[in-house]
Amino acid sequence: MSISAIEKLFTVFNETAQILQEELSITYLDALAETGENLFQDTVLQEELSEITVKRLEKSYKQIYLEKYNNEEIRKAYQLAILKGMKENVQPNHQMTPDAVGMLFAYLVNKFIKAPSFKILDPAVGSGNLLTTVLNLQPNKTIHATGIDIDDLLIRLAFVNANLQSHPIQFFNQDSLQPLFIDPQDAVICDLPVGYYPDDVRAAEYEIKAKSGHSYAHHLFIEQSTRYLKPGGYMFLLIPNGLFESDQASQLHDFIKKHLFVQGVLQLPLSMFKNKNSAKSIFILQKKGEDLKPPKKALLADLPALTNSAALNNIFRKIETWINENK
Incomplete structure (x- = not known):
């Protein structure tokens, strides 16, 4: 399995989640769920975003085609982003199975x-x-x-x-x-x-x-x-x-x-x-x-x-x- 594929996916998850976190004043994990939904629906779903932000997100999303990645690559990249979010906002019930x-x-x-x-x-x-x-x-x-x-x-x-x-x-x-x-x-x-x-x-x-x-x-x-x-x-x-x-x-x-x-x-x-x-x-x-x-x-x-x-x-x-x- 290519490490670069996981890194590429993680970078898009992470960068777009950070944009949404800032623009919508929400937590990183909430933003990660939002950006994942955008990727799945192949569109920017958040209506309150400015045109510039929508273009920034679309530019990032265009870097990847989900169909090119296998499930384990997607899972591992998404998992890395979740782990990052959990470190930022530690809660006792937010523990991931290794x-x-x-x-x-x-x-x-x-x-x-x-x-x-x-x-x-x-x-x-x-x-x-x-x-x-x-x-x-x-x-x-x-x-x-x-x-x-x-x-x-x-x-x-x-x-x-x-x-x-x-x-x-x-x-x-x-x-x-x-x-x-x-x-x-x-x-x-x-x-x-x-x-x-x-x-x-x-x-x-x-x-x-x-x-x-x-x-x-x-x-x-x-x-x-x-x-x-x-x-x-x-x-x-x-x-x-x-x-x-x-x-x-x-x-x-x-x-x-x-x-x-x-x-x-x-x-x-x-x-x-x-x-x-x-x-x-x-x-x-x-x-x-x-x-x-x-x-x-x-x-x-x-x-x-x-x-x-x-x-x-x-x-x-x-x-x-x-x-x-x-x-």
């Missing part, structure tokens, strides 16, 4: 789900980076994707992201722990939002609710994902390594035992994280169903540094062998 993790998710979805057509949900879709990474790396499959997020700016960025990559994703701007109006899914992917869920009335409707005080949102996301998964469907979750060490871990453990099969836990290399406490793993679960059996033993692996291709290939061979033995 690219290397997205690639691992895509690999696992590809290995576990062999059907040529399936439905996939990301209930904390954010700017859509994880979901579009997974979609881009599923060759020759028809995928019906849904993304949900409570943050209206992030869902707007995700919508533009999907349009630019020609992914017909259905988006909902809502609290994912409220009832969802979606069909049962074959797969759920999620970088779990970690923390307390403030709505105790809604949390009380969940099996995993806390015995007292606020329930953990990341626990409730696991239960909610289970509700909307077909029997036999898979869940691929990015979890904190201390998931089962909290004061509410027993409820979560009981819920998983009752409704799900643990397929595997892949611990990400500690070198990816600031410290041991922020380290994460990929948790693979399958919803129980008629005639389904748990794996003979769960797939457990500590992933090496993602730059160590020889060690990574060994792990991938181990995963392949495990899948062949357990499917």
Whole structure:
């Protein structure tokens, strides 16, 4: 993949977003969503802009033809611009799943789900980076994707992201722990939002609710994902390594035992994280169903540094062998 193609796209996203940010007195991320929409619609949509500004934008847009770029080039350039905007305006819920993790998710979805057509949900879709990474790396499959997020700016960025990559994703701007109006899914992917869920009335409707005080949102996301998964469907979750060490871990453990099969836990290399406490793993679960059996033993692996291709290939061979033995 050509780096210059990504740089060229990023430059246009960035320069035009800065023009709109200044002219409309909005944040960089809002401006990025606006400029992405302009590129997709192939016209300048903001009516309040001066003629000179419109000409400046059109001149920039003419430097690129989206049709010439593949989805991964578009995704990576747009992602770089989003990351720039997030650094300027830091918010706790504005965290992007690292690219290397997205690639691992895509690999696992590809290995576990062999059907040529399936439905996939990301209930904390954010700017859509994880979901579009997974979609881009599923060759020759028809995928019906849904993304949900409570943050209206992030869902707007995700919508533009999907349009630019020609992914017909259905988006909902809502609290994912409220009832969802979606069909049962074959797969759920999620970088779990970690923390307390403030709505105790809604949390009380969940099996995993806390015995007292606020329930953990990341626990409730696991239960909610289970509700909307077909029997036999898979869940691929990015979890904190201390998931089962909290004061509410027993409820979560009981819920998983009752409704799900643990397929595997892949611990990400500690070198990816600031410290041991922020380290994460990929948790693979399958919803129980008629005639389904748990794996003979769960797939457990500590992933090496993602730059160590020889060690990574060994792990991938181990995963392949495990899948062949357990499917």
